[in-house]
Amino acid sequence: xxxxxxxxxxxxxxxxxxxxxxxxxxxxxxxxxxxxxxxxxxxxxxxxxxxxxxxxxxxxxxxxxxxxxxxxxxxxxxxxxxxxxxxxxxxxxxxxxxxxxxxxxxxxxxxxxxxxxxxxxxxxxxxxxxxxxxxxxxxxxxxxxxxxxxxxxxxxxxxxxxxxxxxxxxxxxxxxxxxxxxxxxxxxxxxxxxxxxxxxxxxxxxxxxxxxxxxxxxxxxxxxxxxxxxxxxxxxxxxxxxxxxxxxxxxxxxxxxxxxxxxxxxxxxxxxxxxxxxxxxxxxxxxxxxxxxxxxxxxxxxxxxxxxxxxxxxxx
Amino acid sequence: xxxxxxxxxxxxxxxxxxxxxxxxxxxxxxxxxxxxxxxxxxxxxxxxxxxxxxxxxxxxxxxxxxxxxxxxxxxxxxxxxxxxxxxxxxxxxxxxxxxxxxxxxxxxxxxxxxxxxxxxxxxxxxxxxxxxxxxxxxxxxxxxxxxxxxxxxxxxxxxxxxxxxxxxxxxxxxxxxxxxxxxxxxxxxxxxxxxxxxxxxxxxxxxxxxxxxxxxxxxxxxxxxxxxxxxxxxxxxxxxxxxxxxxxxxxxxxxxxxxxxxxxxxxxxxxxxxxxxxxxxxxxxxxxxxxxxxxxxxxxxxxxxxxxxxxxxxxxxxxxxxxxxxxxxxxxxxxxxxxxxxxxxxxxxxxxxxxxxxxxxxxxxxxxxxxxxxxxxxxxxxxxxxxxxxxxxxxxxxxxxxxxxxxxxxxxxxxxxxxxxxxxxxxxxxxxxxxxxxxxxxxxxxxxxxxxxxxxxxxxxxxxxxxxxxxxxxxxxxxxxxxxxxxxxxxxxxxxxxxxxxxxxxxxxxxxxxxxxxxxxxxxxxxxxxxxxxxxxxxxxxxxxxxxxxxxxxxxxxxxxxx
Numbered sequence: 079x080x081x082x083x084x085x086x087x088x089x090x091x092x093x094x095x096x097x098x099x100x101x102x103x104x105x106x107x108x109x110x111x112x113x114x115x116x117x118x119x120x121x122x123x124x125x126x127x128x129x130x131x132x133x134x135x136x137x138x139x140x141x142x143x144x145x146x147x148x149x150x151x152x153x154x155x156x157x158x159x160x161x162x163x164x165x166x167x168x169x170x171x172x173x174x175x176x177x178x179x180x181x182x183x184x185x186x187x188x189x190x191x192x193x194x195x196x197x198x199x200x201x202x203x204x205x206x207x208x209x210x211x212x213x214x215x216x217x218x219x220x221x222x223x224x225x226x227x228x229x230x231x232x233x234x235x236x237x238x239x240x241x242x243x244x245x246x247x248x249x250x251x252x253x254x255x256x257x258x259x260x261x262x263x264x265x266x267x268x269x270x271x272x273x274x275x276x277x278x279x280x281x282x283x284x285x286x287x288x289x290x291x292x293x294x295x296x297x298x299x300x301x302x303x304x305x306x307x308x309x310x311x312x313x314x315x316x317x318x319x320x321x322x323x324x325x326x327x328x329x330x331x332x333x334x335x336x337x338x339x340x341x342x343x344x345x346x347x348x349x350x351x352x353x354x355x356x357x358x359x360x361x362x363x364x365x366x367x368x369x370x371x372x373x374x375x376x377x378x379x380x381x382x383x384x385x386x387x388x389x390x391x392x393x394x
Numbered sequence: 395x396x397x398x399x400x401x402x403x404x405x406x407x408x409x410x411x412x413x414x415x416x417x418x419x420x421x422x423x424x425x426x427x428x429x430x431x432x433x434x435x436x437x438x439x440x441x442x443x444x445x446x447x448x449x450x451x452x453x454x455x456x457x458x459x460x461x462x463x464x465x466x467x468x469x470x471x472x473x474x475x476x477x478x479x480x481x482x483x484x485x486x487x488x489x490x491x492x493x494x495x496x497x498x499x500x501x502x503x504x505x506x507x508x509x510x511x512x513x514x515x516x517x518x519x520x521x522x523x524x525x526x527x528x529x530x531x532x533x534x535x536x537x538x539x540x541x542x543x544x545x546x547x548x549x550x551x552x553x554x555x556x557x558x559x560x561x562x563x564x565x566x567x568x569x570x571x572x573x574x575x576x577x578x579x580x581x582x583x584x585x586x587x588x589x590x591x592x593x594x595x596x597x598x599x600x601x602x603x604x605x606x607x608x609x610x611x612x613x614x615x616x617x618x619x620x621x622x623x624x625x626x627x628x629x630x631x632x633x634x635x636x637x638x639x640x641x642x643x644x645x646x647x648x649x650x651x652x653x654x655x656x657x658x659x660x661x662x663x664x665x666x667x668x669x670x671x672x673x674x675x676x677x678x679x680x681x682x683x684x685x686x687x688x689x690x691x692x693x694x695x696x697x698x699x700x701x702x703x704x705x706x707x708x709x710x711x712x713x714x715x716x717x718x719x720x721x722x723x724x725x726x727x728x729x730x731x732x733x734x735x736x737x738x739x740x741x742x743x744x745x746x747x748x749x750x751x752x753x754x755x756x757x758x759x760x761x762x763x764x765x766x767x768x769x770x771x772x773x774x775x776x777x778x779x780x781x782x783x784x785x786x787x788x789x790x791x792x793x794x795x796x797x798x799x800x801x802x803x804x805x806x807x808x809x810x811x812x813x814x815x816x817x818x819x820x821x822x823x824x825x826x827x828x829x830x831x832x833x834x835x836x837x838x839x840x841x842x843x844x845x846x847x848x849x850x851x852x853x854x855x856x857x858x859x860x861x862x863x864x865x866x867x868x869x870x871x872x873x874x875x876x877x878x879x880x881x882x883x884x885x886x887x888x889x890x891x892x893x894x895x896x897x898x899x900x901x902x903x904x905x906x907x908x909x910x911x912x913x914x915x916x917x918x919x920x921x922x923x924x925x926x927x928x929x930x931x932x933x934x935x936x937x938x939x940x941x942x943x944x945x946x947x948x949x950x951x952x953x954x955x956x957x
Contacts, residue, residue, distance in 0.1 A: 110831035116553075117833045123861055123876055124838055124869035126554045131604070133551050162462040163610045172626045173430045228657070232767060235665055244664045246659055249454060249629060249649045259561045290858075342662070344627035352460065352627070352654070357830045 079385065080297060086381060094189070097370045098151075102144050104364055111136065112160040112357040134160065145361065156367075157360030160352075166364035170346065171180070177345035179257075180337065181330045183265040188272030189387060193319075195273070195314065196280020200288060211277060211364040218274035223333055227267045227340030244342035264341040268274055268333045279322050283315040290314075326382025327373050445644040445937075447956040448683075449634040452647035453935065455948055456668035460652040461630060464613045464621075466591035467545055468605075469553045472945040473673050479949045480632050480648060481528075482591035483640075485519060485538070486945040487856055492751065494584070497640065498522060498533065498616065500570070514579040514897050523570040528595050528620040535572035539564045540595035542574070550604045556853065556861070557583040558590075571775035572940035579895045583852035589944075590614070590950055591910065608681075617641040618952035628652060644937070644955035660930075663690070669932040672948045676928040678736040678803065689933045694738055695940035695947070698747045699848040699925035701739070702797070703811070708870075708880045710789045710842050716774035717791065717820075718917040723767035723820045726810065727760055731923055734806050744910045745851040747826045747860060747924055749942055752857040752903055754910035762919075766817045776819070786821035792821035793843035796836070799826040804846050806951050808923075811846075819907065840870040840878050849924050855943040857906040860890045863918060879917040 113130055116122045119201065122130075131137050135146075147157060156166035164172075195215075199208040235243035241246070241263045247256050288311050296306045328385060335347030353361040404888060410716055438661040455476070463470035466478040469622040494502045498518040503509020509518050525533035545558045560577040562694055567573055576583070594614055601607045612621050618638045622631035630650045634643045660680050663671045664687060676684050676692065684692045703721075705712040712718060731739055743749060743757040750934050774793055778786040784791040795811065797804040805826065812822050822844075827836065836842055860875065861867045865882040867875020888911060893905040913919070931938045937954040940947045 109832070109836065110828065110834040112830075114832075114834040115468070115471055117838055117876070122469060122554050123556070123874050125865070125874040126469075127553075127838065130551055133549075157607070159462075161462075163606055169626060176627075231658070231661055237659060239665070241665055243668065244653070245651070245662075246628060249631070249651070250452070256692045339655055340658060342651075342655075342658060343629075344652075345626060347626055348654065355828065355830055365852045373482075 083382060084383060086378050088208045091125055091314035094161075094367065096369055098367060099144065101366045102147065102363060103140070105191050105357075105359055106140055106143070109134060109149055110357055110358075111237050112359060115356055130262065147360075151367070153301055156364045156372060159353075159361045160358045161356055161361075169349070169361055173346045176336070176343055177331075177334055177347060179261065179269060180264055180334055180343060180345060184268035184272055185326070185330065187269040189271070192273045192276025193280045193316075195277040196282075197284050197307075197315070199277065199281040200315075201307075203285065207266075208281075210354070211281075214272035215277050218270045221270070222284055223267060223271065223336040224340055227337060230263050230267055231340070244340070246343055264337045264343055266328070266337060267340070268337045271280050271333060272330065275326075275329075276319075276322070279319060280315065283318050284311065287315040289313045289370060317384070320387075321380050324376040325373075327367070327376045331369060406832060426885060435878075444957075445642070449643055449646045449890060451645050451956045453645050453670060453951060454651050454668045455670045455672050455951070455956055456651045456653050456662060457653055457655055457672050458652075458659055460627065460654075461650060463610075466613075466615075467541070467550075467552055474948045475612075475944065476650060476672065476948050477630065477632070478591050479615045479617070479944070480619040480948070480951055481613050482593070482619060483617050484588055485521075486588050487949075488941070490939055490941040490943065491830075492635075492855065492943065494588060495503050495523045496522075498525060498538070498774060498809075500683070514581065514895075515576045516573065517576065518573045519571065520579065521570045522639055525616050525801055526637055527596070527616055528614045528635055529597075531594065532569075532595050533592075533594075534618050535604055536564040536569075537592055538572050539566050539597045542591045544593065544604065545596065546603060548659045552641060553670065557586040562625070569699075574779035576874075577895065581727045581894060581897050582853050582856035582858040584839040585856040585944060589854050610633065610799055611676070612953065618857075619648055622647065625942045640950065640952065642954075644950070644953070644954035645666065645754070648951050660684070663930050666932070669935055670938070673834050674927070674947060676800070676930055678734075678738055678928065679740065681928045683735050684928070684930055691931045691933055692928060693931065693938065693940055693947075694926060694928045696740070696749060696942055697927050698750075698850040698852050700745055700747070701741060701846075701848045701922045701925055703920040703922065704842075704845040704849075704879055705920065706839065706840050706842055706844065706878075706880060707882075711786075711791050711793060712844070713822075714774065714786075715917065716770055717776065719817060719919065720770045720774075720776075721919045722760065722769070722817060722917055724814045724820075725762045725920065726762045726814050727761075728762065728921055729953050730750055730807050731920065734803050734810070735923070735926075735944040737928045738928065739783055742921050742924040743914050744909055745808060745849075745913060745919065745923065746857050746864070746906070747852070747942060750857065752856070752906045753898070757910060757914045764814070771818060778819050781821075782816075783821045790821070791819060792823070794823045794825040795844045796825045797843050797846040798829045798832055802827075806928040807824060809847060829842055837878055838869050838876070839874075840868070840880050842878075850925075850945075857902075857909075858890065858894050859909070860894060862908075862912065879918055881913075881916070883912065883918075886912055886916075 079096045113127050117127060150157065158165055159169050195211050199211045202208050231243050234241040242260050246260055293306060293311060295311055331347060334345060335351055337343065338345045338348040339351065422525045457473055459473040461474045461477045463474040464477055466482050478785060483497045485872060486496045486502050489495055496502050498521055500522055500532065501507055503517055503519055505512055521535055527533055542558060542564055545552050545555055545658045557580055562575050562577050564572065564574040595610055597614055598604065618635055618640065619632035620635045622633045623632045629652060632648045634646050652904055655663060656677050658673055662668050677842050681692065681858055682688065705718060707713060727741055731737060739759065742756055743760060746753045771784055779785045795808055797808065808824050811950050813824050837845065851862050862875065862877055863881050863886055864877060865875040865887050866873060867873045869878065869881050870880060887907045889905050893902055896902045896905060934956050934957045939950055941949050
């Protein structure tokens with residue numbers, strides 16, 4: 079087991095190095111640069127731009143810039159944002175809480191609701207509920223998050239006035255209830271696609287399990303249906319979901335990016351979008367490395383967990 | 395001509411006729427660089443009536459871009475000025491009517507009050523002695539000296555040094571008086587100083603690296619509001635500085651709320667979550683509806699920016715003036731204004747805003763005339779070839795037009811331009827790019843064929859456009875400015891050089907008037923309309939005054955209060 083973990087860790091580190099090199103190259107080779115924003119709006123001359131470019135070290139050859147960045151990153155110095163001069167780790171951490179809050183809430187909603195829909199759909203295959211759940215999931219997966227967010231704002235904020243039209247909290251009011259009030263709409267919007275995905279995966283997994291011989295045997299032995307369902311079927315059906323959970327991070331982050339923009343949620347997704355727009359290289363690279371690390375950790379944990387619960391994996 | 399409106403941007407000036415150089419300085423050279431009133435904007439403006447004795451309540455100002463640069467001398471964008479105006483102070487500032495008002499200075503320097511020498515080379519500034527930095531340290535002339543020297547410090551990542559680089563021999567003669575000499579006369583400097591914020595010496599002089607310090611993220615100034623907190627990606631809170639030396643502030647807190655999407659921003663204004671929609675304001679398509687909202691006031695005001703088609707004059711067909719004129723004649727400007735911009739902007743023929751004292755009346759007016767455009771191209775030898783596209787000497791009349799991708803109104807404008815120009819045998823293709831791409835080398839190094847862009851050509855509020863139209867300011871040819879059009883004209887260079895050293899208002903008006911005629915005649919740009927902004931303010935919030943001389947209309951939150 080230890081060897082398996084070490085191997086997977088080594089692969090993960092190699093992947094991170096590759097991701098960093100590719101990410102750095104793509105980002106810097108893309109046209110434009112961090113000073114374009116000033117060229118567009120402020121009274122900066124080309125001479126001013128050239129001077130600032132030199133001061134920021136952006137005139138050096140790309141490989142030198144990469145090695146410099148990579149070397150400093152290994153020492154824990156992820157650089158400073160070109161926009162506000164803050165340390166990248168500090169910039170990321172200041173946005174991380176908001177995103178985790180949103181993602182965690184959306185995940186809880188999606189897992190609970192999705193699993194319930196999936197299990198029920200599998201048990202009542204081709205019933206009205208199952209058909210409705212299938213159609214609903216297709217619609218949910220097809221609706222653009224941006225559009226759904228705007229509709230939610232229009233209905234629940236503009237028309238009904240039940241929910242705030244955005245923001246994480248009312249300025250000057252940091253109460254839990256206020257936070258919760260602001261969280262409802264973006265979390266539900268973000269959870270929509272996730273719920274559909276969990277529902278579909280869970281239904282398939284459950285169907286596979288309930289058709290297994292050991293379920294039939296359990297029934298033949300006269301075991302109560304609720305016990306068959308919870309002890310034998312559900313536990314085994316949840317196994318493949320470990321992988322699903324491990325790989326959900328990128329999807330969630332992508333969804334959060336849109337939800338955060340629509341609901342003016344001050345999280346990582348919006349930071350990433352803004353930073354790309356401004357070509358804030360250090361922050362973009364920081365978020366890229368952070369996200370890649372999270373994805374790899376998620377995947378690694380899923381693999382390890384799977385290996386723990388199913389020893390056959392280790393053999394392969 | 396200046397008096398045709400009865401205004402020069404300086405109260406009472408028209409009673410005395412065209413001022414001479416002495417009068418010019420009497421009134422403040424900068425005042426002469428101001429604007430006349432913008433009728434539309436000010437018709438709706440409320441002047442503060444009875445502000446409270448003590449700061450009361452808060453204002454939530456929504457901005458579509460996030461302010462991130464808080465050091466007011468470093469490279470920043472318009473939105474950052476929203477913070478600078480509240481936290482810092484300049485020596486003097488420009489009122490919406492163009493009048494300079496002393497801020498940190500006791501008076502605006504003139505020849506009459508001895509602040510300026512007759513040749514414009516010696517400046518003597520008397521400063522207020524009752525000003526304190528937010529940390530309680532007294533403000534002195536040393537701070538002004540430090541700020542001007544910091545701007546010229548080669549290690550400092552300063553925004554730009556235009557005008558400042560002429561300042562020599564700075565002498566602090568008393569804690570409340572500073573003198574300096576200009577290397578050459580430069581009349582726009584008064585205007586530049588009105589937008590230069592003074593920074594604290596006692597904090598910044600201790601830094602080993604002037605480009606990084608805690609100050610950059612928690613600035614200390616002399617302005618009406620002191621730094622409160624910043625939640626990155628969300629908001630910035632500023633608190634009233636009760637020891638402020640000027641008028642106000644009348645609210646306890648200002649919260650700048652960052653809302654990147656303009657539709658969401660408007661929605662939050664509509665639902666009452668924000669009190670003011672600033673910077674990019676309300677999208678034109680929402681303006682009519684916004685005007686019907688209860689408890690909201692909408693201000694539509696002119697900006698200094700001019701929306702135009704920027705031709706690269708070194709690019710094949712555009713080098714031919716006949717082509718530029720034909721293209722200009724073939725643009726249905728009114729359709730662009732009415733159909734795409736809801737009739738809110740006004741046509742213009744100049745790079746100078748119509749409210750400015752330097753605006754040249756009577757420039758040839760654009761007329762939508764495709765027939766004349768066709769005739770012009772026929773006469774110039776551009777004949778229709780295959781597919782109806784004209785060509786001359788093997789050069790086809792086809793080109794690309796670029797703008798920031800995602801800007802819906804500009805993208806629609808491009809569609810109209812394609813149709814308009816197709817009708818005269820010119821083929822335009824769209825080549826849009828994200829902001830970070832288009833405004834980089836593509837724009838700076840004149841790699842475009844044509845660009846649809848909005849530019850504020852003014853240097854502060856001064857019409858000196860040497861960096862925009864001077865032949866030595868072409869970056870693609872090693873120039874120091876941003877003449878990306880690659881416009882070259884010895885006559886324009888002569889006028890620009892003359893205007894920058896003139897101190898007589900009437901002379902300057904003539905010089906810059908001639909320049910406007912020249913640029914219009916040469917069609918160095920194809921102007922579409924003067925920019926505008928629609929902003930919303932909650933009813934009951936008093937004191938909002940759009941100011942065409944500043945980059946952001948929330949420049950004076952110190953005067954805002956809740957009725």
